[in-house]
Amino acid sequence: MINKVVAGADEAIKDICDGQTLMLGGFGLCGIPENCIAALVKSGVKNLTCIANNAGVDDFGIGLLLQTRQVKKMISSYVGENVEFERQLLSGELEVELIPQGTLATRCLAAGYGMPAIFTPAGVGTEVAEGKEVRNFNGKDYLMEYAFEADFAVVKAWKGDTAGNLIFRSTSRNFNPVMAMAGKTTIAEVEELVEAGQLDPDHIHTPGVYVHRIFQGNNYEKRIEQRTVRQKEVGSH
Amino acid sequence: MLDKNGIAKRIAKEIKDGYYVNLGIGIPTLVANYIPNEINIVLQSENGLLGMGPFPFEGEEDPDLINAGKQTITTLPGSSIFDSAMSFGMIRAQKIDLTILGAMEVSENGDIANWKIPGKMVKGMGGAMDLVASAKNIIVAMQHVNKAGESKLLPNCTLPLTGIKCIKKVVTELAVLDILPEGGFKLIERAPGVSVDFIRNATLGKLYADDNVPEMNIE
Numbered sequence: 220m221i222n223k224v225v226a227g228a229d230e231a232i233k234d235i236c237d238g239q240t241l242m243l244g245g246f247g248l249c250g251i252p253e254n255c256i257a258a259l260v261k262s263g264v265k266n267l268t269c270i271a272n273n274a275g276v277d278d279f280g281i282g283l284l285l286q287t288r289q290v291k292k293m294i295s296s297y298v299g300e301n302v303e304f305e306r307q308l309l310s311g312e313l314e315v316e317l318i319p320q321g322t323l324a325t326r327c328l329a330a331g332y333g334m335p336a337i338f339t340p341a342g343v344g345t346e347v348a349e350g351k352e353v354r355n356f357n358g359k360d361y362l363m364e365y366a367f368e369a370d371f372a373v374v375k376a377w378k379g380d381t382a383g384n385l386i387f388r389s390t391s392r393n394f395n396p397v398m399a400m401a402g403k404t405t406i407a408e409v410e411e412l413v414e415a416g417q418l419d420p421d422h423i424h425t426p427g428v429y430v431h432r433i434f435q436g437n438n439y440e441k442r443i444e445q446r447t448v449r450q451k452e453v454g455s456h
Numbered sequence: 457m458l459d460k461n462g463i464a465k466r467i468a469k470e471i472k473d474g475y476y477v478n479l480g481i482g483i484p485t486l487v488a489n490y491i492p493n494e495i496n497i498v499l500q501s502e503n504g505l506l507g508m509g510p511f512p513f514e515g516e517e518d519p520d521l522i523n524a525g526k527q528t529i530t531t532l533p534g535s536s537i538f539d540s541a542m543s544f545g546m547i548r549a550q551k552i553d554l555t556i557l558g559a560m561e562v563s564e565n566g567d568i569a570n571w572k573i574p575g576k577m578v579k580g581m582g583g584a585m586d587l588v589a590s591a592k593n594i595i596v597a598m599q600h601v602n603k604a605g606e607s608k609l610l611p612n613c614t615l616p617l618t619g620i621k622c623i624k625k626v627v628t629e630l631a632v633l634d635i636l637p638e639g640g641f642k643l644i645e646r647a648p649g650v651s652v653d654f655i656r657n658a659t660l661g662k663l664y665a666d667d668n669v670p671e672m673n674i675e
Contacts, residue, residue, distance in 0.1 A: 246503040246504075246522070246524075246526075246540070247503075247522065247526040248519075248526070249503070249519065249520060249522050249526070250520065272540070295580060296580050296581060296582050296583070297579060297580035297581070297582035298578070298579060298580050299579030299580065300526070305578065305579075308578055309575075309578070315578075317578070317580045317581060318581075319581055319582075319583065319584075319585035319586045319589075320502065320540070320544065320581075320582050320583040320585075320586060321502075321540075321541075321543075321544025321545075321547060321548065321583060321585075321586030322585075322586065323540075324539070324540035324541040324543070324544055325541055325544060325545075327541065328541040339548065339586070339589070340548070340589035340590055341548075341585040341586040341589045341590070342585050342589070343589060343619075343620065344567075344617060344619065344620035344621075345585065345616065345617040345618065345619065345620070346616050346617075347581075347585065377520075387539075388520050389518065389520040389521045389531075389537060390501070390503050390504050390505050390520060390521050390522055390523075390537060391519075391520040392504055392537055392538070392539050393503050393504050393539065393540050394539070394540045395539070396539045396541075397539055397540060397541045424539075441519035441520070442519070443517060443519050443522075443528055444522070444526040445522070445525060445526045445527040445528065446517055446528055447511040447527040447528050447529070448511050448512055448513060448514040448515075448516075448517060448528065449510055449511045449512070449513060449514075450513075450514065451513050451514075
């Protein structure tokens with residue numbers, strides 16, 4: 220079996236260059252590649268274009284790369300939780316392309332499926348449609364949206380094996396599988412790395428063919444953005 | 457006049473047994489609290505979950521299990537997890553029966569604006585554009601007027617649009633209104649104690665009202 224294992228985050232991201240385009244998995248702070256983001260901050264690589272659903276919070280996630288001004292452009296669907304992001308955007312320091320969340324996911328999917336474009340009704344009649352081709356199918360208008368091209372996809376999985384097969388856990392799956400399929404080079408960090416053969420082939424979410432480098436990450440903080448709980452009823456245990 | 461929970465209670469009456477429902481952030485989230493016990497529905501969270509359960513008990517929060525509002529939640533028996541592309545695939549393919557979301561403005565043609573105030577707020581559209589472009593049944597839950605006292609039910613939206621000709625029903629603290637296929641707000645129900653004239657004054661878009669508009673029953 221082909222072995223995709225690299226020593227760690229620093230090695231995995233070492234050839235990411237200034238000005239390149241990265242996809243970063245995660246939804247909010249859930250399922251983000253924490254180790255690779257830390258390594259990117261340390262590497263000082265700059266002028267990055269980042270395709271990610273959100274921009275993290277001020278002091279975690281992609282917010283860390285914004286603090287250090289390593290990001291030239293963000294392509295995201297929702298960036299509401301990051302004050303520094305909003306400041307850089309309104310001051311013009313940061314270029315931002317806001318696109319519908321389903322469009323973002325499906326442009327990744329198209330790249331991973333080898334399809335050059337998709338048609339979606341999301342954004343028809345809005346400023347998102349400006350400059351885009353509109354096609355009518357069965358009486359309804361659709362925008363043509365191109366598959367993403369990304370130099371690297373950086374994703375986080377729960378388990379992975381040495382062959383690059385990935386399994387995600389709960390809603391930390393989110394954008395990770397579709398981005399994993401879409402990078403020219405895909406880097407996966409996992410909480411638990413096992414030998415090929417240890418994962419049931421029936422349970423694999425992302426086949427190793429899409430993954431070029433894999434390593435076991437460490438010290439996952441898994442910060443919770445909105446901790447919401449309910450109280451146990453009196454008398455229950 | 458209704459409070460936020462009253463709006464949520466009234467919207468809950470629109471939900472039918474067997475529905476798959478996507479609830480937006482804000483008042484729509486409250487709707488989940490008022491689904492009658494005898495009605496079985498499945499809540500979709502567009503970050504990749506069908507079968508969203510209540511908040512976890514304190515100490516049982518799982519950082520890997522959140523809803524689209526980034527809140528910690530739980531799953532239920534029968535829940536399923538999927539990636540973001542499939543999540544919006546089922547939305548686009550109209551597998552979700554009902555979408556309930558908030559709005560800053562709704563026009564008498566069914567246009568909606570809820571994602572951007574130029575120069576002030578640029579949080580992004582998230583999944584709202586996908587939802588309104590594809591959902592077969594969308595209810596908007598919102599206040600009838602904004603904080604400045606201006607009507608949010610307009611002839612045309614003034615803010616950047618989220619979607620066009622897609623909203624069919626609006627529930628506010630004052631009224632339930634349908635948006636007619638030919639344009640215009642049709643007053644269906646009044647909030648308890650609110651007159652048609654009061655609603656007319658709070659509605660800048662075209663308002664159609666019959667002689668006897670019933671009061672809502674939210675109990």
